[in-house]
Amino acid sequence: MQMTATDNHAVAQAVHDVGSALWFGGTVMGVAGVNKSGSDLTQGIDRIRVAESAWSRFGPVQWLGIGATLLAGLQLTRVGGRRLALQKGFASVGAAKAGAAVLGAAATAYAAYCGTRIGRLAEESQQRGEQLEVKDATIPTGNTPDEIATWQRRQRLAQYTVPVLAGANIVLGSYLVQSYRSVATAKGVLRRLLPD
Numbered sequence: 475m476q477m478t479a480t481d482n483h484a485v486a487q488a489v490h491d492v493g494s495a496l497w498f499g500g501t502v503m504g505v506a507g508v509n510k511s512g513s514d515l516t517q518g519i520d521r522i523r524v525a526e527s528a529w530s531r532f533g534p535v536q537w538l539g540i541g542a543t544l545l546a547g548l549q550l551t552r553v554g555g556r557r558l559a560l561q562k563g564f565a566s567v568g569a570a571k572a573g574a575a576v577l578g579a580a581a582t583a584y585a586a587y588c589g590t591r592i593g594r595l596a597e598e599s600q601q602r603g604e605q606l607e608v609k610d611a612t613i614p615t616g617n618t619p620d621e622i623a624t625w626q627r628r629q630r631l632a633q634y635t636v637p638v639l640a641g642a643n644i645v646l647g648s649y650l651v652q653s654y655r656s657v658a659t660a661k662g663v664l665r666r667l668l669p670d
Contacts, residue, residue, distance in 0.1 A: 493539040543640075606622070
């Protein structure tokens, strides 16, 4: 059975959407669940260890979702190449979507780096026999060492940025999918041929 361009588009769209859903949903669960669940533990070092362990276990799956989003996005761009030139608005929305995906991937990497730094600093503090106080994995208390608190704030900001960008990628992708409808295609082509 030979695959057509339409088949390729459907497969790429499905891979993209599943990858994006995994990336977005997993990140929201991590921010809302993993980071906060540590507050149920009594020791500050355990709050950080549990979150770091959970995020490091989810990391490969998260990167699989990001990779699927980026690679399938490239395939969708290739398949929809004529629309970039003919349908007004398609290229600018596509560029915004690609930008959101790339920035989201960068924010994900930075959040992971911050988590690694927090974990390392917390273990060093533990080895020195210091009592580590944190509210949860990303929220310091007034007694949290300054360097750890700084990295916690950075990680929290990055972790909240990721679902915003991953969500924007999904929303913009939905807009692009809707632009494939025949009425939307005709309007876009006419707007391109008959500018305001």
